[in-house]
Amino acid sequence: MTARMRKASILLVAAALIVGLALTLNVGSLGPANVAGAGAAHAHDASHGAPADAGHGPEHGAHGDHGGHGTSPAEAGTSLAQVTITGAWVRPARAGENSAIYFTIANPGPADVELVRVETGVAHVAEIHETVMEVHMVQGRLTQEMRMEHVHGLHVPAGETVQLRPGGLHVMLINLKQDLEEGQTVAVRLWAADGSYVDLTVPVSQGEPRG
Amino acid sequence: MKRTTKVRLGLLAALTVIVAGLGWLAWANFGPKPKLAEALHGFVLDPPQPAPELALTDQHGRTFRLADHRGRAVMLFFGYTNCPDVCPATLIYYTRIKQQLGPLADRIRFAFVTVDPEYDTPERLREYINRFDPSFYGLWASPEDLQPVLDAYGIYVEKVENENSPVGYWVNHTALSFLIDPQGRLLVAYPFGVEPADIVTDLRQIL
Numbered sequence: 001m002t003a004r005m006r007k008a009s010i011l012l013v014a015a016a017l018i019v020g021l022a023l024t025l026n027v028g029s030l031g032p033a034n035v036a037g038a039g040a041a042h043a044h045d046a047s048h049g050a051p052a053d054a055g056h057g058p059e060h061g062a063h064g065d066h067g068g069h070g071t072s073p074a075e076a077g078t079s080l081a082q083v084t085i086t087g088a089w090v091r092p093a094r095a096g097e098n099s100a101i102y103f104t105i106a107n108p109g110p111a112d113v114e115l116v117r118v119e120t121g122v123a124h125v126a127e128i129h130e131t132v133m134e135v136h137m138v139q140g141r142l143t144q145e146m147r148m149e150h151v152h153g154l155h156v157p158a159g160e161t162v163q164l165r166p167g168g169l170h171v172m173l174i175n176l177k178q179d180l181e182e183g184q185t186v187a188v189r190l191w192a193a194d195g196s197y198v199d200l201t202v203p204v205s206q207g208e209p210r211g
Numbered sequence: 212m213k214r215t216t217k218v219r220l221g222l223l224a225a226l227t228v229i230v231a232g233l234g235w236l237a238w239a240n241f242g243p244k245p246k247l248a249e250a251l252h253g254f255v256l257d258p259p260q261p262a263p264e265l266a267l268t269d270q271h272g273r274t275f276r277l278a279d280h281r282g283r284a285v286m287l288f289f290g291y292t293n294c295p296d297v298c299p300a301t302l303i304y305y306t307r308i309k310q311q312l313g314p315l316a317d318r319i320r321f322a323f324v325t326v327d328p329e330y331d332t333p334e335r336l337r338e339y340i341n342r343f344d345p346s347f348y349g350l351w352a353s354p355e356d357l358q359p360v361l362d363a364y365g366i367y368v369e370k371v372e373n374e375n376s377p378v379g380y381w382v383n384h385t386a387l388s389f390l391i392d393p394q395g396r397l398l399v400a401y402p403f404g405v406e407p408a409d410i411v412t413d414l415r416q417i418l
Contacts, residue, residue: 174375
């Protein structure tokens, strides 16, 4: 066979292998590998959006001093002034129990946003958590398990939208101080790493607000 | 063997591999579908096995047995009432499934088994279930009686101490909804997150 034919054949085989590889990778549906914790492999809901890093230091959008508690947005950073929060709701529950707040946060930029704290008067503790599904071996048997991880900094990069939803990220309200009943609203303040904050009025509802 | 022959054979081998690969891809994507008109949207037990029997106490103090529900399907979930996210979400999904089934809803029962029987008494279960749908079952068994059921269904339960939790701990647990058909067979396990509309599609084929 001529040198030209040989070269052509090699190119053909290489091209076929690349196409095959591309198809195979497209068929798989594993999302970003590691989120908020090391160790076990997590299988994540693909509609997760941006990964939430645990303990990720604020590297963007920190203008001037970081301020402290009760700093107005004008003095601290302004990252939360640029975001849009929609679809917020909180589950009904009784005093002494737990509940969860969900919402969608869209960050058009230019700064990255990192939610680090949540304050509300209706619960003793409010923390950002993520429900994570894990598959692992327990005593020789394959086991599926859902557990919650405390997310210390919820990262919303510029240009991205993060959705807090059942089975995924949520603001957990721990040990409610009062009953939450449908029809009520709850005042919640979200704090970002740069010291800016935003206040939400969240309706109590058994599911996503429709429309 | 002459060099040209070796090269030709090598090319032929490569070509065979490529054709085989493409053939496999085609089969996977366009090959024959499984027996049901549409594939079920969860982990299918094939062939279906008799569902492990339960003898649990419901929120009204009556004994709940799968055998008593032949002729109806049962959707079974293992959780606990202090669970803020997955468990209430699952029960909400069940109310939506029931709504979307319309008249067919009479042929299925929804049951919630607590994996935290020390805190979740039948009384507490009744109050919890009522928030979603009083016709759902909230099932309880003592830790000794519960363990064989957990083992039979492969339910992993882990209490994790946490000072923030109002009861001092969270419970990590397997979150699967088990569908038992009207003949008492375990048909499919739905992981958390399957859309109610998809489950309704499956139920319409089974009920």
